[in-house]
Amino acid sequence: MAKVEGRNGMKQIIQALYIRPFSKKEMVYSIIGLLLVFICAGLVFSVSLLLNKFFGIKPLTTTPWFMEMQPFQGYERLLLLIWLPMFFFNIIGEEILWRRYIQSRLQGKYSWLLCSFLWLLFHIPFGIDLMIMLIPVIIIIPYIFNKTKNTLVGIFIHGFFNGPIFVLVALGFIK
Template sequence: MKEDLKPMYFGESLLLFGIPGIILYCNIYYGVPYLDSLGVPLIISFPLALYGLLFLLFIASLIAYKLEGNPSTLAGLTKRFRLTKLNKKMGFISIGTFIVVMIMEELLKFTSGILAKMSVFAPPDILPEFIDPNQTLSFPLTAFMGVSLEGNWWILLVWLLCLACNILGEEFWWRGYILPRQELAFGKKAWLVHGALLLLVFHAFLKWNYIVLIPICFILPYMAQRYQNTWIPAIIHGIGNGLFFAFIIPGIF
């Protein structure tokens, strides 16, 4: 494996967070409404706009890995992206951290509705129910992104694909490829730079959630840097998104 990683300073960091952030913002605020005007269902337009981009980040991480001169081996990828095996202690730490993040987000959730009423933080008119601050999720859901859930088991496959794109894209690109290089530039404060850019730049498409997202955006890079392991944020991230199956499955069956 190529060991001489290049430090990633603020300018390059801003670029690599900013380009996907701008594209994603345009996708959600302009692309989805435009596709809706053409009659494209939300269950097609929204996953393409969000999870399609995250899949491209996953591909970009693999390309960046090769451009560094790393070997085309699983062992090389595992080492470079810090996907080393977790022990039981780290597994429990991951679960415990997820619980802390979930509690903090619940305590801050009220701020989303407040920010959403301000024009500068207002969400677009068309959003799926699970991120729309103007909708309250009911359990179980009866519809998902405009499609009735009853009997439509294929929606589970759609969400599973979305979840895979989310975790692979964000963890490989942010914590696998970018964070180790930021650590060479910013040292122990790398997670702070990483978290600030992740929150303010990449998640601008969820700007009404800026306060709610503070815990997850800073804790994930902190844990990845603290333990030098990308599996920890991947587990925290995966549990949070995976729990949404609990809202979907009862409505289908």
């Protein structure tokens, strides 16, 4: 799309995608944003467990039925090498789509909230439980992008939130 919009050469394309090295301020936003995402997601999950314990409400299921998997065993762990490029393109592709091509075109002081809502709707196929678990990331990344206008911030937070969790599930450390 950047090329279609008249950008020629990799440098112009990268600039058009709002990808640039972190400034000190953006690094602080990224680290604080990532910590907030983990803390808030942990709170959401904890509340779910408490509601289950005290009121019998079904706890949130963190994996949609179509993505359920057994932990990798033996040589299956080598599948993580195949997963790396897919993960790379999924996270970068999603962030470029949502930050650069959708959020950056929305107008208004609180347009990041509209982007958050649209991004939440995008996750409907993953089910309501996962949508609830994603609320922190769905709100925090668009807010921080709104402050920094750097797609790399979203890639950083999204990648360091999703990546370790997937690896821990794939290796059987969490379910």
